[in-house]
Amino acid sequence: MPILQAKGLKKYYGKEPNLVYALNGVDVAVEQGEFVAVVGMSGSGKSTLLHMLGGLDQPTAGEIIVDGHNLANMSDEQLTIFRRRNVGFVFQNYNLVPILSVYENIVLPIELDGNAIDKPFVDEIIGTLGLEQKRNSMPNMLSGGQQQRVAIARALATKPSILLADEPTGNLDSKTSQDVLGILKMTSTKFHQTMMMITHNEQIAQLADRVIHIEDGKIVREGRD
Amino acid sequence: MKTPLSGITMYTDLLWEGNITASEQQEFLSRMKTETEKLQWMMDCLIKISRLEVGAIELSPVPAGIKQTISDSISSVYSAASKKDISIKTADFKDISVLQDRKWTCEAMTNILENAVKYSKLNQEIDIAVDLLPLYTKISITDHGIGIPPDEWNLIFKRFYRGRNVKNVEGAGLGLYLASLILQKQGGYILVDSKVGHYTTFSMFLQNCKK
Numbered sequence: 001m002p003i004l005q006a007k008g009l010k011k012y013y014g015k016e017p018n019l020v021y022a023l024n025g026v027d028v029a030v031e032q033g034e035f036v037a038v039v040g041m042s043g044s045g046k047s048t049l050l051h052m053l054g055g056l057d058q059p060t061a062g063e064i065i066v067d068g069h070n071l072a073n074m075s076d077e078q079l080t081i082f083r084r085r086n087v088g089f090v091f092q093n094y095n096l097v098p099i100l101s102v103y104e105n106i107v108l109p110i111e112l113d114g115n116a117i118d119k120p121f122v123d124e125i126i127g128t129l130g131l132e133q134k135r136n137s138m139p140n141m142l143s144g145g146q147q148q149r150v151a152i153a154r155a156l157a158t159k160p161s162i163l164l165a166d167e168p169t170g171n172l173d174s175k176t177s178q179d180v181l182g183i184l185k186m187t188s189t190k191f192h193q194t195m196m197m198i199t200h201n202e203q204i205a206q207l208a209d210r211v212i213h214i215e216d217g218k219i220v221r222e223g224r225d
Numbered sequence: 226m227k228t229p230l231s232g233i234t235m236y237t238d239l240l241w242e243g244n245i246t247a248s249e250q251q252e253f254l255s256r257m258k259t260e261t262e263k264l265q266w267m268m269d270c271l272i273k274i275s276r277l278e279v280g281a282i283e284l285s286p287v288p289a290g291i292k293q294t295i296s297d298s299i300s301s302v303y304s305a306a307s308k309k310d311i312s313i314k315t316a317d318f319k320d321i322s323v324l325q326d327r328k329w330t331c332e333a334m335t336n337i338l339e340n341a342v343k344y345s346k347l348n349q350e351i352d353i354a355v356d357l358l359p360l361y362t363k364i365s366i367t368d369h370g371i372g373i374p375p376d377e378w379n380l381i382f383k384r385f386y387r388g389r390n391v392k393n394v395e396g397a398g399l400g401l402y403l404a405s406l407i408l409q410k411q412g413g414y415i416l417v418d419s420k421v422g423h424y425t426t427f428s429m430f431l432q433n434c435k436k
Contacts, residue, residue: 037379129360130359130360130435145359146359175356175358175363176358176359178358178361178363178416178428178430179358179359179360179361181414181416182360182361182413182414182430183360185414186412186414189409190412202375202376202378202379203375203378203416203418205378205379206378206379206382206416206417207379207414207416208379211379
């Protein structure tokens with residue numbers, strides 16, 4: 001039973017005759033623990049797909065099931081709670097809270113949900129991501145790569161069903177990108193995390209277990225073992 | 226496995242039939258030896274892969290300098306490289322201590338270097354460079370051979386996969402998969418970058434020792 005499943009996903013914007021088909025019938029299934037990359041050019045629909053799967057937006061048609069939850073019929077409030085508890089996000093521009101320290105940023109989603117912090121687990125994540133010396137630093141004192149590592153730690157801390165990364169190395173230079181990419185792969189294996197990453201860059205996608213190519217809102221190619 | 230085995234079978238049959246000259250006999254025996262060695266290599270590879278995959282072998286990464294590992298790997302491929310007049314140049318760098326099981330890391334690196342030699346033309350150069358990144362150390366091995374198209378970058382690390390443009394070159398499609406598995410078991414990974422007809426760079430990433 002896949003942990004993430006989308007069937008006949010469609011997302012249209014606008015009205016006839018100017019209808020934009022951002023997603024035009026997409027079927028995706030991701031198994032637990034898989035690291036999947038979705039590759040496509042600008043405007044291919046990859047970001048839209050990620051937003052659908054993460055419950056950030058509702059599809060025009062089709063079904064999305066994440067770890068047994070059917071997203072299609074959820075209200076905004078239900079989706080917010082669903083996201084907080086089940087999805088970890090890593091964005092291109094890190095999206096850290098500037099007035100909170102590294103540690104506070106990492107545990108924020110846990111605290112927002114009113115849950116107890118699993119201290120040993122959070123310490124392990126901080127250690128794995130090489131952030132021990134930066135626990136009390138503010139985001140503006142960190143390099144781009146370090147900020148992205150904090151974002152990854154934050155995404156992992158809630159032990160989400162799926163981790164979604166939107167061009168996670170887009171704002172980083174090539175060496176830092178390769179470093180962060182390795183971290184994404186390594187943490188997904190170490191913490192048995194299911195991960196989906198979208199990118200326009202084949203260089204980045206190559207580390208995934210499976211690469212899905214998307215064009216004009218449709219999946220055109222899927223590389224399998 | 227089939228190609229070396231069918232070669233050995235054919236030569237055995239020819240030798241059995243007789244009616245061959247002494248020099249033909251030498252030739253066939255020599256070819257049989259080569260095919261047997263290839264089979265041996267494939268068997269060893271497959272056994273290592275199986276054992277690593279099920280955890281029957283555990284790697285023991287410890288802090289160790291990367292210079293020695295690189296030097297050992299180069300020695301392993303030196304004679305194959307010399308036969309093609311290929312020179313292997315390592316850019317200067319200060320030794321870095323990384324988390325590695327040296328024997329296995331060396332094996333992975335040797336596989337990559339062997340590929341670099343195999344897919345380079347005569348008289349070419351293979352360049353090795355080392356970069357220290359925040360969490361990893363990157364060891365890049367660049368050849369100036371045929372190159373690999375981007376749509377194959379994810380596939381070449383898969384078991385038994387052979388690139389479209391190397392169908393005429395000997396290979397089992399196991400070396401890269403084993404190398405990638407070895408790196409993963411040490412918390413590392415391999416990336417490829419290439420321009421068809423110009424160069425291919427395989428970069429091996431190993432974890433830096435915690436300070």
